[in-house]
Amino acid sequence: MATIRTEIVIDASPQHIWDVVRDVGAVHTRLLPGRVADTRIQGVERFLTFPDGHIIRELIISIDDETRRIAYSVAEGARPSLDYHHASFEVRSEGERGRLIWITDVLPDSIAPEIRIRTEYGIKEMKQAIETSA
Numbered sequence: 001m002a003t004i005r006t007e008i009v010i011d012a013s014p015q016h017i018w019d020v021v022r023d024v025g026a027v028h029t030r031l032l033p034g035r036v037a038d039t040r041i042q043g044v045e046r047f048l049t050f051p052d053g054h055i056i057r058e059l060i061i062s063i064d065d066e067t068r069r070i071a072y073s074v075a076e077g078a079r080p081s082l083d084y085h086h087a088s089f090e091v092r093s094e095g096e097r098g099r100l101i102w103i104t105d106v107l108p109d110s111i112a113p114e115i116r117i118r119t120e121y122g123i124k125e126m127k128q129a130i131e132t133s134a
Helices: 014-022 027-031 109-133
Strands: 002-010 038-042 045-049 055-064 069-076 084-094 097-107
Touching: 002 109, 014 027, 014 084, 014 097, 014 109, 027 038, 027 045, 027 109, 097 109
Parallel strands: none
Antiparallel strands: 002 097, 038 045, 045 055, 055 069, 069 084, 084 097
């Protein structure tokens, strides 16, 4: 199984970064505006709708306020297609700023380079959205 770890320092307080990341029903307005068109929560499932109408169904596995960690898994609709996906976000303090850590485990291993490109690009978009709202 391939593990992809992507980190970025964000010019916002760790508390603000966590507030945005843990708001699992507002990905389209707070974390990835423009990239995600809508977010819907149904029980432990999150449905992300993209501007082209594509929908990804995810399972929200845990939201831990004490450790500032959220874990989720893509259950259906992954692009590219995956045999397995599990990911987490963690927010850590960097003085007055925060560090966002995105860890993703995927199968097949051969898809890891493409997923790495997507996470590296995505975390930069998240940084911009979070800093804009800080």
